[in-house]
Amino acid sequence: MNDKTLVLAFSGGLDTSYCVLALKQQGYDVHTAFVDTGGVDAEHKRWIAERASALGAVEHHELNAAQPLWDQFVVPLLWSGARMLDRYPMLCSDRYVIVQECLKLADRLGTRHFAHGCTGMGNDQLRFDQSVRSLGDYRIHAPIRDLQRETGNVREYELKWMAEAGIEVPTSSSRYSINENLLGVTLSGQEIDRFAAPADDTRVWCRPRAEWPNGRAEWTLTFEQGRLHALNGEALDGPTVLERLNRELGAWGVGRHLYTGDVSIGLKGRIVFECPGVDALMAAARALHETVNTRLQNQFRHIIAARWAELVYTGFFFEPHKTDLEAYLESANRYITGQVVLATEGGDLTAISVRSPYTISDPDSVYAQSASWSPEEAEGFVKLLGQSSTLARRIRSKAS
Numbered sequence: 414m415n416d417k418t419l420v421l422a423f424s425g426g427l428d429t430s431y432c433v434l435a436l437k438q439q440g441y442d443v444h445t446a447f448v449d450t451g452g453v454d455a456e457h458k459r460w461i462a463e464r465a466s467a468l469g470a471v472e473h474h475e476l477n478a479a480q481p482l483w484d485q486f487v488v489p490l491l492w493s494g495a496r497m498l499d500r501y502p503m504l505c506s507d508r509y510v511i512v513q514e515c516l517k518l519a520d521r522l523g524t525r526h527f528a529h530g531c532t533g534m535g536n537d538q539l540r541f542d543q544s545v546r547s548l549g550d551y552r553i554h555a556p557i558r559d560l561q562r563e564t565g566n567v568r569e570y571e572l573k574w575m576a577e578a579g580i581e582v583p584t585s586s587s588r589y590s591i592n593e594n595l596l597g598v599t600l601s602g603q604e605i606d607r608f609a610a611p612a613d614d615t616r617v618w619c620r621p622r623a624e625w626p627n628g629r630a631e632w633t634l635t636f637e638q639g640r641l642h643a644l645n646g647e648a649l650d651g652p653t654v655l656e657r658l659n660r661e662l663g664a665w666g667v668g669r670h671l672y673t674g675d676v677s678i679g680l681k682g683r684i685v686f687e688c689p690g691v692d693a694l695m696a697a698a699r700a701l702h703e704t705v706n707t708r709l710q711n712q713f714r715h716i717i718a719a720r721w722a723e724l725v726y727t728g729f730f731f732e733p734h735k736t737d738l739e740a741y742l743e744s745a746n747r748y749i750t751g752q753v754v755l756a757t758e759g760g761d762l763t764a765i766s767v768r769s770p771y772t773i774s775d776p777d778s779v780y781a782q783s784a785s786w787s788p789e790e791a792e793g794f795v796k797l798l799g800q801s802s803t804l805a806r807r808i809r810s811k812a813s
Contacts (some may be wrong), residue, residue, distance in 0.1 A: 417442050419526035419554065420519045422511050422541075423473075425461035426591065427582055428530035428557050431571040433468040434578055435556040436528060444522060445470040448514045450507035451479040451595025451652055452659070468580065474518055478510040479595050483651035485510060486725075487596070490691075491698040492639050492742035492749075494714060495722035501672045501684075502691050503722060504597040508537060509730040512544040516551065528554035533561050536676055539728030547731035568602075589615065595655050597668070597688030611671065611685050618663035619687045625666050625759040632658070632755045634697040639746025641694065655690040662689035666760045677727050693762060697753035700764035705748050705771045717741060 419436060423429045423445035436443050445465040449458065458475060465473040486506045496502050512527075519527055527545060531538040538558060545551050557567060564570040575582050589602040598617040605611055613621075635643040644654045662668055668689030676682045702711060717738055724735045751769025755762055777785040784791070 416524075416526075418444065418471075418522050418524040419528055420444050420446055420515050420522065420524065421470075421528040422515050422530070423447050423461070423465060423470075424530070424592075425464040426530075427568070427571055427575070428532075428590070430464065430468055430580060430582075431574055432528055432530050432556045433465070433470055434574060434580075435559075436554065437469055441526065441554075442471045443469070443528075444472050444474060444518070446474045446476055446515050446518050448476045448478050448507075448511040450482045450510060451656060452593045452598070476514040476518065478507075478514050479652040480650070481510045481513070482507055482595055483655070487651060487655070487691075487694070488640060489721070489739045489742055491641070491694055492739070492746045493718040493721050494695060494699050494702065495718035495725070496695075497722045497726045498672075498674060500670065501674060501686065501726075502596070502688060502695065503725050504594070504599055504686055504688055504691070505537065505540065505592070506725055506730070507594040507596060508540040509544055512541055513548065516545065516548055519551065525551045526554065527551045528556065530557050531555055532567060533558040534676070534678070534680065535682060536678075536727065539677055540730070543728040544731060591617075593617065595652055595659075596691055597659070597686055599684045599686045601682070601684045605683055605685055608673075608683060615685045616669070617687055618659055618689060619666050619669035620664055622666060622759065624664075626664065629756060629758045630661070630665060631765075632661070632693065633752055634694070634755065635752050636698065636701055637750050639698070639743070639749040655694070658690035658693045659688075662693055662757070662762065663687065665757050667757055667762045668692045674726075693755055696762055696764050697755055698749070700753045700767045701749050701751055701769060704767045705751070705769050705773065706745065707773065710745055714742075714745065 417440065419441040421429065421432055421436065421443050423433070424447065433443050433445065447458065447461050462473045462475065486509070490502065515527055519525065529541045531541055538555065542553055545553055560567045560570055572582060589600045589605070592599045600615050600617070603612070605615070633645050634641065635646070641651055641654060642648060644657065668691070669685070669687050671683075671685055673681055673683045702714060706714070721735065721738050721742070724730070724732055729735060748771040750771060751767065753764050754766035756765045757763070775785060777783065
């Protein structure tokens with residue numbers, strides 16, 4: 414094993430740029446690895462490679478992981494409908510495939526040294542560190558987290574170091590911490606952290622109302638056994654569908670959110686996030702679940718989704734319990750087959766039509782219209798269903 418070679422998960426932002434300088438100063442030969450999980454165009458990827466070279470990386474590696482992100486995260490996300498605190502669809506989950514790809518690179522380079530740019534204040538350190546420990550025996554380096562021993566204001570310290578090294582920092586990076594991938598965009602920092610209204614420059618994909626197109630737009634999503642099969646009748650792979658929906662729905666202002674969550678170490682974390690494609694896919698999958706699965710299946714789906722979301726959000730992506738939950742979810746999606754039409758006039762998105770060969774329906778019974786049972790049967794059902802509540806009232810009224 415090479416004791417001087419090190420693989421750094423690299424995005425080109427302020428934090429990972431500082432990491433290159435700090436790790437070089439510690440004597441490591443830094444291999445930067447940009448793991449492409451989507452959402453970044455060719456021009457920006459060239460900029461990231463140039464940035465790594467300017468910082469003094471021994472070699473820069475570009476690794477594609479859009480499909481693994483889809484297979485390992487998006488598919489079970491749609492099976493479950495999981496959102497942390499019913500709001501946030503864990504757009505941070507690309508971290509797990511980033512770790513996987515970086516460790517594969519470390520193995521090829523013959524090193525056990527892996528570094529990331531996480532701070533000691535958030536959940537990303539859990540996602541990176543726990544994943545590394547679950548996947549093998551590596552030494553973890555976290556230069557930004559280590560900075561907390563040196564200063565109380567990490568961002569100002571980094572900016573000073575970059576300036577002294579003659580490395581330019583993009584204006585957006587100096588104002589916000591920005592993460593962008595196939596799943597969506599998240600921003601934190603500045604007025605967002607202060608629980609104030611986000612500034613106009615926090616918009617990335619989702620356009621403001623003044624820029625929305627006129628009229629209305631529709632998209633048709635086709636699923637087979639819980640897996641996305643086609644968009645508007647065209648069979649496409651998942652990452653391509655997400656990229657297209659992000660672009661098209663973002664133009665209509667769909668998918669913008671403001672979220673406050675509880676960080677595992679006891680702080681409140683506040684972010685702006687945009688996820689037009691994920692919102693669309695989850696809306697379509699939910700419409701099919703509600704139409705095809707039984708009442709008990711849909712009730713339990715919410716319970717299991719909360720547990721799955723907690724594991725993914727807090728860093729336990731490779732926990733065996735998560736695998737167990739996904740075995741149930743895959744089974745519960747066996748009949749999630751059909752087409753859903755989504756529509757928007759800007760801002761909101763609605764599933765306006767659902768078709769499936771497995772729709773749970775009785776041709777002789779339509780809600781509030783017709784029934785295949787008698788009035789007497791209905792009255793008896795209502796009486797027995799409420800029997801416990803009725804008896805409780807009678808008995809307790811006598812006691813009082």
